[in-house]
Amino acid sequence: MPRGSLVHATACGLGPARILARHLAALLLGASASSLAAACAIPADRDRAEDVDRDAAIASRARRATQGAELYGRYCALCHGRDARGYAADHAPSLVSETFLATATNAFLARSVREGRPGTAMGAYGRAHGGPLGNDEVDAIIDFLRWPGPSWAAMPDAPVVGDPERGEVVYNEMCQPCHGTKASRGQAVHLANPGLLRAATDAFLREAIVHGRPGTPMMPFAGRLDDRDIDNVVALLRSWASASAPPAWPAEIPQDMPLVIHPEGPTPRFTLRMDRFVSAAQVKEALEAKSRIVILDARTPAEWLNLRIPGSVPAPYHDFSRLDGLENDGTWVVAYCACPHHASGIVVDELRRRGFSRTAVLDEGILRWKQLGYPVEERAPVEESR
Structure with a gap:
C-alpha cells in the first residue's frame, strides 16, 4: 500500500x-x-x-x-x-x-x-x-x-527539508492559480492560513501534494513534480507559518445587547437583488445615515467576537434564540456571514418563516465588506492562555 x-x-x-x-x-x-x-x-x-x-x-x-x-x-x-x-x-473542503x-x-x-x-x-x-x-x-x-473506519497512517515526525525560494517558483506556477497567494486566498484551501499551518505537520502537507484529494479538484502531483520540488513547496508553506499568531481568546458576549441600531432613525430604502440580497453599499449608506436597522451576525459567536460590523449582534445559524427578542414592527433586519450567503440565508429564511417581511442577506458577506474598506470592529490576535 x-x-x-x-x-x-x-x-x-x-x-x-x-x-x-x-x-x-x-x-x-x-x-x-x-x-x-x-x-x-x-x-x-x-x-x-x-x-x-x-x-x-x-x-x-x-x-x-x-x-x-x-x-x-x-x-x-x-x-x-x-x-x-x-x-x-465557500469552497469548504471534503472531509472524507x-x-x-x-x-x-x-x-x-x-x-x-x-x-x-x-x-x-x-x-x-x-x-x-x-x-x-x-x-x-x-x-x-x-x-x-x-465511522466505521478508516484509521490514519503513521507518518514521519521530522520536518521536511527544502528550499523555500525554489519552492515559491514551483508554487507560483503549479499551486497559486487555485490556492492563491500568501496574502489572499484563491478558489481552493488557503494554504497560508494560520489555523491550517498551526495544525498541519510537514508530513501532512507533503502527503496532500503527493497523493492529492480524490473526489476533489486537488490532483496528485506525484509524477508531475519530483521529490525535491515537493519538499521545496512544503518548505515554502512552513515558512509562512512563522508569522502566524494563535487565535484570540474570547471575551464574554454581552447578554443585554441592544438589537436595533439607531432606534429613532429613518427607515432605509433597500433595493434587493432576487428579492433576497442587499448590497454592502446600501447597508453602509444606511449606517452612515443613522437609519433604524437590525444587523445579525449568523456565524458562530467566536467569529463575531473577533470581527464584526459595528452594532451587529450574534445570531448564529444553529441557534435561533436571539431571534425571539426581535419585534416584527417593520424594522429592516439584515443578516450576514462569511460563506457568504449560506448561514445568513438560514437566519433570513427563519425570520421570513416567522412573518418578518423586511429581511435581507448582506450580499457577499463580511469578508467582502471588510475588503471594501467598510467599517468593522476587529480584535487583534492575542497570546492564548493555557
Missing part, C-alpha cells in the same frame, strides 16, 4: 465514501445505534465470544457516530455538505477524501474544529474559543467522520 493511502479498516468491506454516504443519510434520519451495528453485521460462523465483543464495540462506536452525525448535521453540513464531500459553501482521512490525525481534526480557520468561513467551534462545542462533542464528530 503506498504511503499515505487509505487504511481500509472498515467493518463490512465497503468503500469509505459509500459507507459514509449511507450512514450519513441513515444517521441524519434518526437511525439507531443498533441499526448501524446491523449494517455491518458479523458472519454467524465466527467464534461466538468474539462476535459478542465485536458487536459491543461496533454498537459503542455506532452510538458515538450517531451523536456525531447529529452534531455534524447541525454545525458542519452547511458548508461541507450532508455527505461531507465538501464545496457546499481517502487521502485526507488517512493522513489527518484526530488531534489535527479536533484542533481544526475547535480553532477554525481565521479569515475564512470556518469559524472556531470549540467552546473555549467562543463556539458551541465541548471537547466530547468535537470528538463525536470525528468518530462520525471515521
Whole structure:
C-alpha cells in the first residue's frame, strides 16, 4: 500500500465514501445505534465470544457516530455538505477524501474544529474559543467522520527539508492559480492560513501534494513534480507559518445587547437583488445615515467576537434564540456571514418563516465588506492562555 493511502479498516468491506454516504443519510434520519451495528453485521460462523465483543464495540462506536452525525448535521453540513464531500459553501473542503482521512490525525481534526480557520468561513467551534462545542462533542464528530473506519497512517515526525525560494517558483506556477497567494486566498484551501499551518505537520502537507484529494479538484502531483520540488513547496508553506499568531481568546458576549441600531432613525430604502440580497453599499449608506436597522451576525459567536460590523449582534445559524427578542414592527433586519450567503440565508429564511417581511442577506458577506474598506470592529490576535 503506498504511503499515505487509505487504511481500509472498515467493518463490512465497503468503500469509505459509500459507507459514509449511507450512514450519513441513515444517521441524519434518526437511525439507531443498533441499526448501524446491523449494517455491518458479523458472519454467524465466527467464534461466538468474539462476535459478542465485536458487536459491543461496533454498537459503542455506532452510538458515538450517531451523536456525531447529529452534531455534524447541525454545525458542519452547511458548508461541507450532508455527505461531507465538501464545496457546499465557500469552497469548504471534503472531509472524507481517502487521502485526507488517512493522513489527518484526530488531534489535527479536533484542533481544526475547535480553532477554525481565521479569515475564512470556518469559524472556531470549540467552546473555549467562543463556539458551541465541548471537547466530547468535537470528538463525536470525528468518530462520525471515521465511522466505521478508516484509521490514519503513521507518518514521519521530522520536518521536511527544502528550499523555500525554489519552492515559491514551483508554487507560483503549479499551486497559486487555485490556492492563491500568501496574502489572499484563491478558489481552493488557503494554504497560508494560520489555523491550517498551526495544525498541519510537514508530513501532512507533503502527503496532500503527493497523493492529492480524490473526489476533489486537488490532483496528485506525484509524477508531475519530483521529490525535491515537493519538499521545496512544503518548505515554502512552513515558512509562512512563522508569522502566524494563535487565535484570540474570547471575551464574554454581552447578554443585554441592544438589537436595533439607531432606534429613532429613518427607515432605509433597500433595493434587493432576487428579492433576497442587499448590497454592502446600501447597508453602509444606511449606517452612515443613522437609519433604524437590525444587523445579525449568523456565524458562530467566536467569529463575531473577533470581527464584526459595528452594532451587529450574534445570531448564529444553529441557534435561533436571539431571534425571539426581535419585534416584527417593520424594522429592516439584515443578516450576514462569511460563506457568504449560506448561514445568513438560514437566519433570513427563519425570520421570513416567522412573518418578518423586511429581511435581507448582506450580499457577499463580511469578508467582502471588510475588503471594501467598510467599517468593522476587529480584535487583534492575542497570546492564548493555557
